[in-house]
Every structure is written in structure tokens, then in C-alpha cells.
Amino acid sequence: MLEELLFQLEMSAPQIVLGLVNGAFYALLSLGLAVIFGMLNVINFAHGAQFMMGAFVAWMLLNWLGIPYWGALILSPLIVGAFGVVIERLMISRLYKLDHLYGLLLTFGLALIIEGLFRNQFGSSGLPYSPPTSLTGAPIDLGFMMLPKYRVWVVVAALVVCLATWLVIEKTRLGAYLRAATENAPLVQAFGVNVPRMVTLTYAGGVALAALAGVLAAPIYSVNPGMGSSFIITVFAVVVIGGMGSILGSVLTGFALGLVEGLTKVVYPEASATVIFVIMAIVLLARPAGLFGRA
Amino acid sequence: MPDVLPPAMPGITTDMMLAIRDLEAWYGESHVLHGVSLDIRPGEVVTLLGRNGAGKTSTLRAIMGLVGRRSGSIVFEGRETIRMSPDQIGRAGIGYCPEERGIFASLDVTENLMLPPKVRSGGLDIPTIHALFPNLKERARSQGTKLSGGEQQMLAIARILRTGAPLLLLDEPTEGLAPVIVQQIGRMIREIKQRGFTVLLVEQNFRFAQTVADRHYVMEHGRVVDSVTNQEMAGSLERLHAYLGV
Numbered sequence: 001m002l003e004e005l006l007f008q009l010e011m012s013a014p015q016i017v018l019g020l021v022n023g024a025f026y027a028l029l030s031l032g033l034a035v036i037f038g039m040l041n042v043i044n045f046a047h048g049a050q051f052m053m054g055a056f057v058a059w060m061l062l063n064w065l066g067i068p069y070w071g072a073l074i075l076s077p078l079i080v081g082a083f084g085v086v087i088e089r090l091m092i093s094r095l096y097k098l099d100h101l102y103g104l105l106l107t108f109g110l111a112l113i114i115e116g117l118f119r120n121q122f123g124s125s126g127l128p129y130s131p132p133t134s135l136t137g138a139p140i141d142l143g144f145m146m147l148p149k150y151r152v153w154v155v156v157a158a159l160v161v162c163l164a165t166w167l168v169i170e171k172t173r174l175g176a177y178l179r180a181a182t183e184n185a186p187l188v189q190a191f192g193v194n195v196p197r198m199v200t201l202t203y204a205g206g207v208a209l210a211a212l213a214g215v216l217a218a219p220i221y222s223v224n225p226g227m228g229s230s231f232i233i234t235v236f237a238v239v240v241i242g243g244m245g246s247i248l249g250s251v252l253t254g255f256a257l258g259l260v261e262g263l264t265k266v267v268y269p270e271a272s273a274t275v276i277f278v279i280m281a282i283v284l285l286a287r288p289a290g291l292f293g294r295a
Numbered sequence: 296m297p298d299v300l301p302p303a304m305p306g307i308t309t310d311m312m313l314a315i316r317d318l319e320a321w322y323g324e325s326h327v328l329h330g331v332s333l334d335i336r337p338g339e340v341v342t343l344l345g346r347n348g349a350g351k352t353s354t355l356r357a358i359m360g361l362v363g364r365r366s367g368s369i370v371f372e373g374r375e376t377i378r379m380s381p382d383q384i385g386r387a388g389i390g391y392c393p394e395e396r397g398i399f400a401s402l403d404v405t406e407n408l409m410l411p412p413k414v415r416s417g418g419l420d421i422p423t424i425h426a427l428f429p430n431l432k433e434r435a436r437s438q439g440t441k442l443s444g445g446e447q448q449m450l451a452i453a454r455i456l457r458t459g460a461p462l463l464l465l466d467e468p469t470e471g472l473a474p475v476i477v478q479q480i481g482r483m484i485r486e487i488k489q490r491g492f493t494v495l496l497v498e499q500n501f502r503f504a505q506t507v508a509d510r511h512y513v514m515e516h517g518r519v520v521d522s523v524t525n526q527e528m529a530g531s532l533e534r535l536h537a538y539l540g541v
């Protein structure tokens with residue numbers, strides 16, 4: 001009996017690890033979306049494209065400038081975040097007085113343009129990006145399962161970044177400005193806070209989180225222009241399930257749904273691609289504001 | 296951002312803390328202020344009286360730059376602020392306590408209190424604020440919007456006393472509050488006047504206004520239509536009641 005169980009665990013362990021790794025990306029990406037939505041009231045459809053840009057910038061830094069993974073982990077989010085500053089200042093900031101829908105359409109259009117440009121430049125087939133040597137080599141042996149080092153790193157890094165973001169928002173002065181401005185931006189501005197600049201930097205921060213996820217993803221998935229759009233559909237489902245705008249909710253939901261997806265692959269592989277959307281439909285029927293959302 | 300402020304304008308009387316001339320304001324297409332002019336000297340408590348819809352709140356919002364569009368002149372401590380953004384105006388030294396109080400639900404009492412950045416030295420420190428408003432100390436960890444109406448009003452005023460802003464705009468702080476709380480707010484206003492703050496107070500309650508203010512302006516249809524000193528007030532009650540329709 002026990003042997004049977006251990007055998008089951010051993011067989012499903014790779015799927016569970018894969019589920020956790022996917023969950024780490026869902027969490028990071030939906031965190032960025034939630035941060036942006038909370039402050040700007042814009043659903044950032046370019047998030048997948050910015051994730052992809054993060055991976056490509058890491059590839060370019062390595063292949064064109066010889067800057068390795070650890071440098072890219074810092075530089076790529078900064079570079080793609082700066083691109084976010086330009087987008088927000090030049091385009092998104094003109095839409096705040098209009099309906100949500102305009103921001104969604106604009107960022108959706110941007111996503112298509114960015115993807116098209118990268119496809120034109122780099123083709124669709126995907127470029128290899130190796131993990132740093134310190135995270136390659138023999139996997140960690142837990143006895144009943146083998147943990148590839150790089151995947152463990154991705155899960156730990158995502159957890160740390162999510163926790164740090166949550167701490168900044170809940171426990172710091174900057175976070176208090178962010179929370180207050182989400183409720184009543186004009187009043188926070190009248191207190192002397194440069195709210196327009198804070199909005200720009202919040203967008204850049206959310207975009208940088210997407211780019212960071214892109215760098216983390218580069219060694220796992222091949223770096224290709226479509227890598228963002230394949231992820232982002234699921235991420236939007238995660239955000240809908242967790243509740244738009246809830247920071248902790250999107251992180252927890254991200255990891256949980258990655259796991260659910262992984263377990264489904266073990267139990268009933270045919271449903272693994274759709275299970276998240278089935279959950280989304282059920283949650284929408286039962287709690288339209290999402291599990292953690294405020295109705 | 297507001298580190299470099301424009302120099303004092305020549306020819307403008309700089310002994311006024313606030314000098315407003317021909318202020319007009321719009322919300323979108325709707326024109327709500329039609330040439331408001333008023334002056335406040337340093338250390339004065341001045342009220343804006345007038346019935347609902349007269350334009351009192353809009354005047355305060357226009358001073359802060361929180362209306363859709365505004366024109367005319369608002370000179371604060373000798374500097375023209377009409378083209379400044381709300382954050383520059385706040386940084387220049389004007390503290391704003393809105394009519395709806397603006398307590399943040401996602402912040403606890405302490406976070407609400409500490410939210411507005413300091414704009415100058417000379418603000419009240421936390422022990423002094425807690426001495427003035429003991430309830431805020433007891434409820435430091437409560438969610439801001441869980442406080443009673445009176446406590447929320449205290450918090451909304453306390454947080455701008457901390458910043459060192461020398462001019463405070465208070466929009467109907469006594470609205471909807473029990474008489475004992477109104478008295479407490481009256482004591483608090485006299486206390487901060489003692490400490491040298493200047494106050495522009497929007498009020499509908501005449502009797503309360505008389506207990507705290509030096510001068511009163513009366514607004515009607517988006518204009519200032521009359522003004523009296525507090526000494527003259529008793530003798531002008533009939534005329535003033537006519538404006539307020541009581």
C-alpha cells in the first residue's frame with residue numbers, strides 16, 4: 001500500500017514540479033497585472049509581450065554584449081521597464097479619462113505590434129538560452145524524486161519577488177501612497193504627492209515584473225515571439241479567478257492553479273489544458289468578483 | 296518637483312497669506328465659480344458661508360487645483376499658484392480637508408495620519424496630535440473607515456496638522472456630527488489658531504462659525520456676495536440670514 005503510494009508520487013513528481021514552475025510564472029505575471037490594474041485601472045494586455053521582451057532582452061544581452069544570466073536578471077527588467085515608462089507617458093496616460101475598454105484595446109494592439117516586430121526580426125522558431133552553470137548539473141535528489149536545480153531556483157525566486165512586492169505595498173510608505181492613490185488619487189496628489197509620476201512608475205514596475213518572469217523563463221522555454229501569448233491567456237484566467245486587483249490573491253491563485261494543472265496531468269491528462277478555464281467558469285458563476293476580489 | 300517655485304509677483308500685496316481674484320472654475324462644461332475674490336491674512340480664521348450649491352466646496356477645490364479648469368489669480372504667500380498642479384500646491388503649504396473627509400479604507404489610522412508628506416517644519420508632532428485627539432491614539436491600528444464619523448473628521452484634520460502646511464482648508468468639519476463633537480472641533484480650531492495656523496473654513500452653521508472665526512465671507516451662485524467681521528456679525532444677522540434662507 002505504502003509502496004504503491006510512493007510509486008504514484010514518484011511517477012507524478014515531475015508533473016507536480018512542472019506545475020509549481022508554471023504556477024511561479026502565473027503568480028509573477030498576475031501580480032504585475034494586479035499592480036497595474038489597481039493603480040491605472042488598465043488591463044494590461046501587453047503583459048505577455050513584455051514577458052517575451054524580457055526573455056529576448058536577456059538573449060540579446062548574452063549574445064550581443066556577452067552579459068550573462070545574472071546581469072540580465074537585473075538589466076532586462078530595467079530596460080523593459082523603461083520601455084513601459086515610454087508607453088505609459090506617450091500613450092496610456094492619454095486614456096485615463098476614458099472607459100477601461102480603451103486601455104485594453106490600446107495594450108492589445110501594442111502586444112500584436114511588439115510580437116509582430118519580434119517575429120519579423122527573429123523568426124518564430126525560438127532561440128536557445130542556457131541556464132547559468134551554477135544552476136545546471138546534477139538535480140537535487142530527494143530520494144523519491146529528482147529536483148532540477150534551475151526549476152527550484154525559479155520557484156524560490158518567484159516566491160521571494162512576490163513576497164517582496166507584497167511587503168512593499170502593504171508595509172512601506174510608498175505602498176501606503178499606492179494604496180491610497182488607488183482609492184482617491186486626486187486627494188493624494190493634493191497632499192503633495194506627484195501622483196502622475198507614481199502612476200508611470202507603477203506601470204513600469206508591473207512591466208518589469210513581467211520582464212523578470214521572462215528572464216526566468218528563458219532557459220526553460222525556448223525564447224520565441226509567441227511565448228508570451230501562450231502564457232497570458234492562462235494568466236488572465238488566473239487573474240479572473242483570484243480577483244482583479246488583489247495582490248496576495250493573484251499570487252496564491254497563481255501557484256495553486258499551476259499545481260492543479262500539474263495534478264490534472266497526472267490524474268486525467270486530457271483535461272490539463274482546460275482545467276483552469278473550467279475553474280474560471282465555476283468561480284465566475286459563484287463569485288463574479290473572484291476568490292479574493294471585493295465585490 | 297515643487298523645489299523651484301516662481302518668484303513672488305511684483306505689485307501683489309504679499310502681506311496676505313492667500314489672495315484670490317476673479318477665480319472662475321468649471322467641471323467639464325459646467326461653469327461653477329463666476330469670479331470669486333477674497334483675502335486671508337496670516338493667522339486668521341476665515342469662514343465661507345452660503346447655502347448648499349453656492350460654490351463653497353468648489354472654491355476650496357479650485358484653490359487646490361482639483362477642478363476641471365480654472366482661471367483668475369490665486370496668490371499664496373506671494374506666489375501665483377493658478378498654473379500649478381495639485382501636488383505643487385500641496386507642497387507649497389496648503390493643507391486640504393475635504394467635505395467627504397477622504398479617509399482611506401485600505402490604510403489603518405496611523406497610516407492615514409502619516410500619509411501626507413511633510414511640506415515644512417512647524418507641523419504638530421504625534422504626541423501633540425494624540426493629546427489633541429486622544430481617540431486617534433486608542434484606535435491607531437483600526438482600519439481608517441471603521442472609525443466613527445467624528446473620529447474620521449478628527450483624523451482628516453489631524454493628518455494635515457502634521458505636515459506643517461501653514462494654511463488649512465477645512466470643508467464643513469462639523470457636518471452631521473453630535474454637539475459634543477462639534478464643540479471639540481471648535482476648541483481644536485481655536486487651539487490651532489493659537490499655534491499660528493491660518494484657516495479657511497467652510498460652514499453652514501452660523502453659530503458655530505461665530506465661535507471660531509475672525510471674518511466671514513458669504514457665497515451665492517458661485518460668487519462672494521458679502522463679508523462681515525466677527526464683531527459685526529451680531530448686528531448683521533438679519534441680512535446674513537436672508538442669504539442663507541433660514
Ligand SMILES: Nc1ncnc2c1ncn2[C@@H]1O[C@H](COP(=O)(O)OP(=O)(O)O)[C@@H](O)[C@H]1O
Pocket residue numbers: 322325327345346347348349350351352353354
Ligand atoms: N463634480 C461636479 N460636476 C459638476 N457640477 C458640480 C460638481 N460638483 C459640484 N457641482 C456644482 O457646482 C455648484 C457648486 O457646488 P459646491 O461647490 O459643491 O457647493 P457648496 O459646497 O457650496 O454646497 C453646484 O451647482 C453643484 O451642483
Ligand SMILES: [Mg+2]
Pocket residue numbers: 351352353394
Ligand atoms: Mg460643499
